[in-house]
Amino acid sequence: MSRYTIDPLQFDKLNTYSVHDRHSKVSVDDFAGPVHPAMTVSQLINCLPTQLMGIDFPEFISRTALAHQQQHPIILGMGAHVIKVGLNPILISLMEQGIISAIALNGAGIIHDTEIAMVGRTSEEVADVLGEGAFGAARETGEHLNTAINQGAAQGIGIGEAVGKMLCEQNFPHNKHSLLAAAYKLKVPVTVHVAMGTDIIHIHPSVDGGSIGSAGHHDFRLFCSLISHLQGGVYLNVGSAVLLPEVFLKALTVVRNLGHQVTQFTTANFDFIRHYRPATNVVHRPNLEGGKGFNFTGHHELMLPLFAAALLDEIDKSQ
Template sequence: MPELPPTRVVPLDLEGVRTYSIREREHLVSRERFARPVEPDASAGELLDSLPGFLAADRLRELAEAIATARAAGRRVLFGLGGHVVKVGLGPLLADMIERGLVTDLALNGSAAIHDTEVALIGKTSEKVTETIVDGRFGMVGETAEVFARVFARGAQDERGLGRALAEELAGGDYPHRDQSLVLRATELGAEVTVHVALGTDTVHAVPGADGAAIGAATHIDFRRLAAVIADLTGGVYVNVGSAVVLPEVFLKCVAVARNLGHEVSGVTAANLDMLQHYRPTRNVLDRPVERGIALTGHHEIMLPLLRLEALRRLARRGGPR
């Protein structure tokens, strides 16, 4: 073995290290905040109360408190929804949140609108993309394409917009399961419902009858309508659920338009709920446009039911929505 040069570093002598009492240290964890086991037949409220006082559980409480505070003061609570929120069956829960006064307005991306419409039409939605993409059948069902061709054309007329046109289609057409439509129920309850699409990102843009001019005009009306909602968001809450690109970008631009036109848009709490925290929701929803941002990482089908219940409990303590 060849001889190596000697090391030039002498190990530090630890005998001179100074210590101090553990009782003098500031601590981040205390036993008072630990989880409390509950009985198997515990109520949902008891389960929520038993959660530990750390990290995501605290962020859940913080967001529920923000929603309850905003609604008790008569301020808007806007939810932005990606398609997966509808696909995991949360439409009825969100409709209930609107009916109970927790949520005032909805903004959907194109995917969410498509899935909601298919549920209203046949009670089912979503396809096995790995199979249908092989032979080009992905997204090519005729009924959905025909519906949205009508909706796009109607939405481009008379300042109607895409969300309103879709609600009118669902209300007046042959939709056996329209009672399951979040878009229709939210509109019936008086919520503003807007739909925001980027051309080429949805299946209904790639079929016969797809009119790019009508699509653009209809969703642009909804962009302006959402900007009006956000102009009135001072003291309110925006919750982005499951949209990683389109709605975060739309939200940021709506805030810019509202402020450019002289609306303050201050005191807003924004939250992002998703199984991964992506760049655009983090920067364009939680960081850049608002004073307070809350990130909750997890699955919609678990987080949203918990958030709904905790927000309802806190709102009830304030006497309900104003």
């Protein structure tokens, strides 16, 4: 006999109902289709379950393909990790096919892209060199990039264009893998958005803060011009947790303040962790006046190739 003075509740008089009469959120009609060898990407997308991302991802692909077909801009804002995991060839291919119309980078993006162009490798082991104060002290990286930025400021152009120009003029051995070199050749605008002190080139003797500020502000104004044409288009934020979502939101408010109609467009955030600012400043707030935002969680080295392949299939299917 229990020592407790309260008895367990009895369930014998509980009211029940038939499962046949109940609304259910999941049905076998929503289940995935079977996969089989040699499936096309379109077939794989079509067999996804019509649940959660199985609904959102195909819709985003469809919206992006429609934007391309209607000649609206598809702008990519991205952090440097996208470059470091080896995705430049996929992005270069999308630029060559006229799908990506502009790119926005943070300061680290030009560093890793330039080192890839120069020597075919990048990303030092910070823990191995930080103790001796050698982190970020690669001479050629600082000299080439700071010289390009200084010359760009003197010429009245932005950081992205200046670095692309430098890479092409230097004709580095691995330029074919460089996002900025390819963009410069294709005349695809690249804007670079820098927070002073975040990048290794800011500690080099060749740095000039005034040039970074001048060329960087040029790029911000250029980015605003690109966003002013975003009506009907797509903006992707890939792997930038803070800086580019803030830049995008400021650019959007500038163009709306100046009278540009930018309310109906699609946004998406791709990252392997969900962060506050991309979800708020890219996916939710910009679409309060219309349009739609999506949030996809997964590793860039898997998600971006899947996105590119699905998008190309969708575009090809509708031609």
